[in-house]
Amino acid sequence: MYLTQGLHRAVQQRPGALATVCGERTRTHAESVDRIARLAGALRSLGVADGDRAAIVALNSDRYHEYLAATLWAGGVLVPVNSRWTVPEIADSLAEVGAQVLAVDDVFAPIVPALRQALPGLRSVVSIGDGPTPEGALAVEDLVSVSEPVDDVRRGGDDLAGVFYTGGTTGRAKGVMLSHRNLLTAIMGGAAVAEPRLESTYLHAAPMFHLADFAMWVTEVVAGGTHVTIPAFDPLAVLAAVQEHRVTDLLLVPTMLQLVVDHPRIDDFDLTSVRQVLYGASPMSDALLGRVMKTLPNARFMQAYGMTELAPSATILTAADHEDPRHRRSVGRAAYHTEVRVVGPDDAELPRGAVGEIVVRGGNVMLGYWNRPEATAAALRGGWMHTGDAGWMDDEGYVYLTDRLKDMIITGGENVYSVEVESTLAQHPAVATCAVIGVPDETWGERVHAVVVPVPGATPTLAELHDFCVERIAGFKIPKSVELVEALPLSAAGKVLKRELRKPYWEGHERAVH
CATH class of the missing domain: 3.30.300.30 (ANL, C-terminal domain)
Known part of the structure; x- marks a missing residue:
């Protein structure tokens, strides 16, 4: 199992189908994968060898997609940076993982000098924007045009695929190490419920650095679907993109969904193409769910609960579950790829209905935290990922959150x-x-x-x-x-x-x- 596998299938089966849409720029699967293979060649020439970390801090775009894929194609390890962080926060994470190459777009080009000063080990900066190339950086279009395509390295299985930063209880972010197998296990488990389709068109409205959207990126790569990108979430931009590109799949947190369905121009747009909406981070009230269902009449809804350490899903509240008021307040049941328990302080499973810590086991559980052996051992004790969330499970296996053990x-x-x-x-x-x-x-x-x-x-x-x-x-x-x-x-x-x-x-x- 390796994350670039779907790219090869897409070129084999649907070379002329649309792969990416970014503003007025569109590319087929054949065009996109050719660019990915060439960019991978450029990254290899810049010194990205097997297991080397290549970071990116940028808003959503088709080039973000290409850089993710090219890094994996070249055998590198992805480090998607939280674009909402300050420069010291970004520098701290990149220094910790020893990132040698960094991609930035026009929005983040101004912070390059400060990052170079803070990161003497940073060898190359790749500009993936449309504006002027920052001094000392390399323009992605130049790299693609002069580089020969290289063969896919096809690192996979338990090889490290990416380091995804999440908050830390000690005040410092932790780098979650996820393998190809971790990510694909979670995606396949979700796909068994979500039924991804070859003709799916997914809108990247949530930030692509976030593991929830990254997981949807992997899903579309696996399915050979179409990636539509808008730079960042904006309710009007979502409405316009859905109508123009006949978007079928969305991932939005309830806060975003509320802003979309309550937008004053909502009735100006045709949203009937949407078939599937995945949400998480918080429950959706019945009132909001009702408004969303009315606005997206052809869509079915699923809620996922998990965390970065779980690549990222543990439980799923299916579309059928949404129709039953008894289950709607839960976060669903263990996904097909996970085993979920509620345990007490001694890690023994508690009786149904008793509140304890939610723990998860499965092939999606992280390899560990980057350079944090003690934190890794504590989180993965006994072979179970300890989520730090308190909850209880009913007699049918539905999990209900009640509190948060970690701060x-x-x-x-x-x-x-x-x-x-x-x-x-x-x-x-x-x-x-x-x-x-x-x-x-x-x-x-x-x-x-x-x-x-x-x-x-x-x-x-x-x-x-x-x-x-x-x-x-x-x-x-x-x-x-x-x-x-x-x-x-x-x-x-x-x-x-x-x-x-x-x-x-x-x-x-x-x-x-x-």
Whole structure:
């Protein structure tokens, strides 16, 4: 099993069918794979040998697709960078994995000098934008035009395919190592339920660096479908792309779906081509689900629950499950490629209905964290991935989330570890101590909320804290609300009782997390 396998099938079976659409630019499978083989040759000439890391920080595009595929074709390891990170966050992750080649588009070209200064081991920068090539960088079109196509290296199986960064409980992101087998196992398990079609047309509206969208990229590569890209999520751009390109498949978090179906121009567009909608990160309310179903009358809906470490899915709430109100509040049942349990502190399985930690086993479970053997051993103890999520399972195997054991907030589909935000806020001269929690938010599912104990005489405002954080952490991690308190509730051991802080916000909700 190797991730480029589908590219060969597509050229063999549907060479003239559409592979990519990016604005006015379209390419067939034959054209796209020829460019991928040539770009792979260029990457090899730049020193990308088997297992070497090639990173990318860019908005969605057809060239993003080509760079992903070419890196794998050349035998390299992908490192898709979170485009919402700050320069120090990007540099830290690339230094850790020893990335030697980096692709950037026009939006991120200005940060190249700072990254070069921070990363002396970075050998080459490839410009995949349409604008001027940054000084010292190589234009992707020049590389494709002068390079001869090379044979696919066909690394696969348990070989490392990519390092995908997720938040870290110690305030530093962790690189999740996923093999070809990990990713394809998860995709095949999902495909057994989703029934991917040769004529599928998928819209990359979610960021391509995110593993959820990357998994859909793999799905389309496997199925030989069409990749339509818009640079970033925008509800009007989604509506226009669906109509113009007859998009059949979408992946959007509920926040995005709400913005799409509530757009004032929704009735101006023909959305009848959509056949399948996959969502995750938070549940969809019955009211929103009803509006979405009315807007997309030919679509069936599936919810996936998982995490980056699971490549990324563990459970699936199928289209049929959505029709049963009993199951709609669950995150579904174990996917065909996984085994799921709810366990107690001793890792013994609990009786049905008892709340414990959700653990997962299967061929999709990560190889481990990059250069973090202790964190890897803790997460994978006993052969099970410990998700850090609390929940329970009913008699039919449906899993229900109740809380989060690890200190994480999911806002708009992005993971935010509160320790990282707290360590940043604690550097502000007006903050004596603080705690960061997730609270319900109609737009984002959860929002980052800071509870701050100020130094005597100080009254820091949300605006002040925002301005302080903006150059230190990514924008989605910055608190969207703040409250000042005299003291934080503490346990007998002196630990902040975050559950007490969260309780007034989550009363009346079925879950204490989204």
